[in-house]
Amino acid sequence: MSMSVKDRLATNKTKLSKKPHITVETDICDTTCTHKCTTRVCPAKCFEIVNDKMAFQYEDCIECGTCLHACDQGAVSWKFPESGHGITFRLG
Amino acid sequence: MEDEKFDCIIVGGGVAGCAAAKVLADNNMKILLVEKGEWTGSKNVSGGVLYGPTPWEIFPELKNTLENPPFERFINRRRLSFMSDDSSFSIDYKSQKYDNVPYNGVSVLRSKFDRWLGEQVEESIAKSDFAEDSFVATEVMVEELIIKDGKVCGIRAGEDEFESDCVILAEGVNSLLTRSIGLQKEIVDAKYVATGIKEVWQYDQDLLEAKFQLDGLEGVSNEFVGCTKGIEGGGFLYTNKDSISLGLVLGIKDLRDSNETVYDLLDSFKDHTSIKPLLKGGKMVEYSAHVVPVGDIDMIPKQLYTDGAVVVGDAAGLVLNTGKSIEGMNLAMESGRQAALAIIEAKKKRDFSKASLKSYQDRLSESYVMKDLRNFQGAFHFIHNPDMFKKYPDLVNSIMNDVFLVDGQEKKKTRDIIKKAVDESDLSYWDLMKTSIQGGLSL
Numbered sequence: 001m002s003m004s005v006k007d008r009l010a011t012n013k014t015k016l017s018k019k020p021h022i023t024v025e026t027d028i029c030d031t032t033c034t035h036k037c038t039t040r041v042c043p044a045k046c047f048e049i050v051n052d053k054m055a056f057q058y059e060d061c062i063e064c065g066t067c068l069h070a071c072d073q074g075a076v077s078w079k080f081p082e083s084g085h086g087i088t089f090r091l092g
Numbered sequence: 093m094e095d096e097k098f099d100c101i102i103v104g105g106g107v108a109g110c111a112a113a114k115v116l117a118d119n120n121m122k123i124l125l126v127e128k129g130e131w132t133g134s135k136n137v138s139g140g141v142l143y144g145p146t147p148w149e150i151f152p153e154l155k156n157t158l159e160n161p162p163f164e165r166f167i168n169r170r171r172l173s174f175m176s177d178d179s180s181f182s183i184d185y186k187s188q189k190y191d192n193v194p195y196n197g198v199s200v201l202r203s204k205f206d207r208w209l210g211e212q213v214e215e216s217i218a219k220s221d222f223a224e225d226s227f228v229a230t231e232v233m234v235e236e237l238i239i240k241d242g243k244v245c246g247i248r249a250g251e252d253e254f255e256s257d258c259v260i261l262a263e264g265v266n267s268l269l270t271r272s273i274g275l276q277k278e279i280v281d282a283k284y285v286a287t288g289i290k291e292v293w294q295y296d297q298d299l300l301e302a303k304f305q306l307d308g309l310e311g312v313s314n315e316f317v318g319c320t321k322g323i324e325g326g327g328f329l330y331t332n333k334d335s336i337s338l339g340l341v342l343g344i345k346d347l348r349d350s351n352e353t354v355y356d357l358l359d360s361f362k363d364h365t366s367i368k369p370l371l372k373g374g375k376m377v378e379y380s381a382h383v384v385p386v387g388d389i390d391m392i393p394k395q396l397y398t399d400g401a402v403v404v405g406d407a408a409g410l411v412l413n414t415g416k417s418i419e420g421m422n423l424a425m426e427s428g429r430q431a432a433l434a435i436i437e438a439k440k441k442r443d444f445s446k447a448s449l450k451s452y453q454d455r456l457s458e459s460y461v462m463k464d465l466r467n468f469q470g471a472f473h474f475i476h477n478p479d480m481f482k483k484y485p486d487l488v489n490s491i492m493n494d495v496f497l498v499d500g501q502e503k504k505k506t507r508d509i510i511k512k513a514v515d516e517s518d519l520s521y522w523d524l525m526k527t528s529i530q531g532g533l534s535l
């Protein structure tokens with residue numbers, strides 16, 4: 001039954017903006033953050049640890065707002081994608 | 093339209109914003125409804141069952157759509173299931189009393205439903221005196237509120253600025269604008285919000301109706317407790333026309349403090365013996381997620397208005413969690429209506445000051461929105477006892493297992509079954525007594 005997050009995300013339509021709408025101060029992730037919870041709570045797997053360092057990508061983001069509320073270290077600067085961009089759900 | 097001033101700008105084409113815009117347009121106000129998505133609803137996610145008469149009152153056209161409704165099914169069967177790892181125990185209620193308009197609840201897919209709401213707003217605009225001067229604008233993301241002399245008097249989106257006597261903030265739970273003017277705290281604590289993660293599975297409609305025992309437009313809603321590995325929250329499964337919506341709602345603070353991963357939790361829910369067979373013959377067609385307020389009244393700003401602006405729906409944290417289900421959409425629509433009515437009065441007085449817009453909060457306090465929220469806070473805290481998400485569902489299933497077990501041994505009496513189950517759980521009789529008394533008082 002298990003499907004990869006990539007395959008799940010492939011069911012959605014996104015118009016990608018060139019500008020990242022979310023930015024992460026990964027220095028904070030790599031130094032002071034002990035729980036790194038965003039790697040577990042982001043439903044789109046936008047936060048991953050690669051070679052012991054936080055790697056964030058906004059491209060797969062589905063604009064849910066979880067990281068905006070989950071990060072308690074002040075590392076996430078959160079905005080919506082610019083007008084006309086980002087996720088479109090057909091069903092929702 | 094740049095130099096035209098609107099009576100009211102509504103930010104957000106979700107259920108709250110569309111409800112407010114509809115009431116304003118029906119009352120001949122000059123409005124601008126702004127939505128950042130491709131269409132109203134295109135970025136929105138709910139479980140979701142929309143409960144009660146509010147949508148039918150604000151959008152009476154709904155009752156003329158029953159041949160091909162913008163909602164999915166009316167809910168006349170409700171199930172609540174307590175899950176342990178390998179078992180589940182359900183309470184199941186179906187009644188024909190729920191078969192008539194206005195339905196007690198209807199399942200919705202927001203991208204379809206809110207789109208219809210937006211179209212209705214356009215129809216109301218077309219019938220108003222401002223057919224040429226009121227608008228529903230999509231693919232416009234409001235970046236900033238324009239503030240002059242401490243009063244909100246418009247919006248900025250990219251290069252464009254639009255002025256208005258007042259603004260309704262219907263922007264949902266990720267309420268950047270509401271926070272920017274201090275109506276909500278800049279940082280909303282994780283304990284006040286949950287993340288909802290959801291999949292839609294599509295079936296051949298006949299197969300779906302056979303699987304879920306549905307006739308015509310009727311549908312079933314099923315909530316689940318005990319499927320979240322002890323994390324605050326629960327599961328849901330709702331039938332749509334030819335699909336089901338299923339997913340989990342998970343408290344963000346608990347998630348942060350755990351080692352769990354949201355999609356793994358969703359997978360283990362879908363693998364449960366009472367869910368897995370339901371998915372056979374279906375196809376996963378959409379994956380989505382959205383934050384939702386958990387229903388704690390402490391998240392709601394003390395003041396829902398300021399000079400030139402009011403805040404409605406999820407942006408104001410107006411979600412009711414009774415333990416049976418989440419009610420966010422109906423509260424959002426009702427708050428949208430009350431805000432619109434307050435603004436119609438303000439326009440008559442030509443006074444959009446704080447003192448005048450306070451009438452929105454007064455109206456909301458008198459409506460079922462705040463009454464229910466106040467009355468159910470006890471229930472909310474009762475079900476937020478951490479044991480509710482794991483130990484109690486396990487206990488119920490352990491009792492039921494022994495009740496139904498036939499193992500060639502002498503049968504145990506119910507009293508002994510309960511004693512054994514309680515002894516095996518880490519709950520004490522004191523916990524049980526406390527919980528049943530609290531439950532009795534609060535629910």
Ligand SMILES: Cc1cc2nc3c(=O)[nH]c(=O)nc-3n(C[C@H](O)[C@H](O)[C@H](O)COP(=O)(O)OP(=O)(O)OC[C@H]3O[C@@H](n4cnc5c(N)ncnc54)[C@H](O)[C@@H]3O)c2cc1C
Pocket residue numbers: 103104105106107108109126127128129132133134135136137138139140141142143232233234235262263264265269287288289290339340341381382383384404405406407411418419420421422424
């Ligand atoms: C998984 C899940 C299950 C749920 N189940 C149920 C349920 O079964 N029943 C129920 O009643 N409730 C349910 N809810 C809660 C319900 O979804 C919300 O309470 C409801 O959507 C709130 O409506 P709203 O209009 O206030 O906000 P939203 O629906 O979030 O709408 C906000 C709108 O504003 C737009 N917007 C935001 N910012 C801007 C901007 N700057 N510029 C332009 N547009 C902007 C957004 O694109 C969006 O269209 C559920 C929620 C989730 C996540």
Ligand code: SF4
Pocket residue numbers: 024026028029030033034035036037038039047054070071072073074075076
């Ligand atoms: S919780 Fe915040 S600081 Fe910690 S890893 Fe995630 S983004 Fe970085």
Ligand code: SF4
Pocket residue numbers: 022041042043044045046060061062063064065066067068
């Ligand atoms: S908003 Fe949601 S999907 Fe986007 S990065 Fe944050 S948690 Fe992930």
